[in-house]
Amino acid sequence: MSHPYAEAFFGKQQHFRDPIKFYFKQNHKNNHDTALYDLRDLVRPRLKIAIVTETWPPEINGVALSLLQLCKGLQQLGHKILLIRPEQREVCADFKPNKECLVKAQTIPRYPSLQFGWPQYIKVSQALSDFAPDIVHIVTEGPLGLTALQAAKAQKIPITSGFHSPFQDFSRFFDLAFLVKPIQHYLRWFHNNTQLTCVPSVDTEKALRQFGVTCDLHIVGRGVDIQRFSPTHRSEALRERWGVNADTTVMLYVGRLSPEKEIELIIETFDAQRSAQKNVQLVIVGDGPDLSRLKQFQGAEQTIFMGSLTGQDLAVAYASADVFVFASQVETFGNVVLEAMASGLPIVAYNYACAQQYVKQQQTGWLSPRGQAAQFIQDLMTLPSRYQLNKMGEQAAYATQRAGWQKPVQQLENALYQVAQESVFVS
Known part of the structure; x- marks a missing residue:
């Protein structure tokens, strides 16, 4: 996979893992490390990101509300977002994606406040094809997430994922203990079929390693709006x-x-x-x-x-x-x-x-x-x-005064760049 911006800026030197350092070595041989971290963001292309989620505001849960803040932060940094999600009766007024793909919604059994998206493969695949994202980030592992995983793989688009809800633990509290092992097996398979999984804490990182997730794990923390909560x-x-x-x-x-x-x-x-x-x-x-x-x-x-x-x-x-x-x-x-x-x-x-x-x-x-x-x-x-x-x-x-959303947004951005860059510059 090539990237026109990258080729125009760096030429065909795709065997360098870090094209920024390559540029400085070629053009600033005596001081290529000077202010490198300042210029990195200036020369990195903005990404086209497809974000796939089965929960989104106005649904009230930590995953939906956190994702909203992350999407707003990425868009403010100049990235374009295709949001793929189930349709809802109410509209979230706090964020407008660059493009949107809505699939049919189905209420989750025994959890009527939440829903999952129908696996409308053709619709999702067409949305990805039209938007031509640099990367697909799958937030939830339900039917819609699985559909997006398959569609992205078919189009050879880099894939990252997020792990936000310990479903394998939830099942114990819903008299579904017999599903713990199958759910663990599915989650392990799902995340190992992505190139990187974002986790919100060290504890979650350890838990995923314990049941066999071997893909790269990248911590993307959480923040709080200290103006709203005060x-x-x-x-x-x-x-x-x-x-x-x-x-x-x-x-x-x-x-x-x-x-x-x-x-x-x-x-x-x-x-x-x-x-x-x-x-x-x-x-x-x-x-x-x-x-x-x-x-x-x-x-x-x-x-x-x-x-x-x-x-x-x-x-x-x-x-x-x-x-x-x-x-x-x-x-x-x-x-x-x-x-x-x-x-x-x-x-x-x-x-x-x-x-x-x-x-x-x-x-x-x-x-x-x-x-x-x-x-x-x-x-x-x-x-x-x-x-x-x-x-x-x-x-x-x-x-909490320094626990805003800026750092988590930067952590997610870095994770997305890591996978997108590997796809573009490592052949």
Whole structure:
């Protein structure tokens, strides 16, 4: 595969793995390393990127919302994007791709808030042919992702992928443990048929290696919008609606209501706190297939279920609480932890993924070893005063000041360039 921009700029010297260094060696023999990193972005061609995903805003989940930020960042850097996704009833107003290919959508069984795309091979293949992308980046491994993988291979287009949801772990929580091995086998096959897989954390990288993914793995982290999520959005009016006073500690959970999130542990601990005469209130933001089951647990009657919130309403809910509680042990990252910290909340969570990366023990939260629910419960039962929580929350907000989306966008861009460059310059 050749690239007209590359040939025009570098000639036919495709055997050099790094054409930028080759250019400087030929034209600046005495000082070719000078300001090399500054000029690299100026001479690299902008890419035409086909992004394939089965989830996209206004769907509310970490994968969709993170992908939106990454797409916006890539487009702002000058890259052109073809977005291939299932059709939706509502339109995402925050991003307009250069081109779009919509396939028919199908609701996922037992998970009505999510959907997958029909494997419309001819439509996807034609969209790729018309757009002529430099690279195809497949975000989800469902039927649409598989179709795009096959179409891209047929057209000899470089392929990268993303790993965002540990489906092999989810299956255990949906009485589908017998599917763990087949799902692992499929995911291993899928990602090994791409040239590079982007993962959001070191923990996810290790997990993929453990079940046999051998392609290049590239960490693309996550960020948070510190303007949208900020302690400045705190609302005493909302706290009054929650029925709490100045001495009440408000514990907040935000996310899907799904079995793998282990929210029942939080509700049961909340009930134990109330029995111990602690002045606490649990607020749960989100919706999902586990809602009716969760409402049957002891303590659920006193829990405030707010449903799904977005935009300013979500930001206000975060900032108006006092501590964020997160019992999930199957995250690839956990964006909500960063959002909560940016909103001025200390964290109670397990010591992995996002929490491991950003939370400092007893400074901005409490981290329990994975699998040790007793320690998680103990941390909740021994929460300090609201004053101390708020002080820790100030430190948490400060810790996210440099956790914006610029770095993750650059990480993804570098991963895409790595594969596209290898395709163009290595024959």
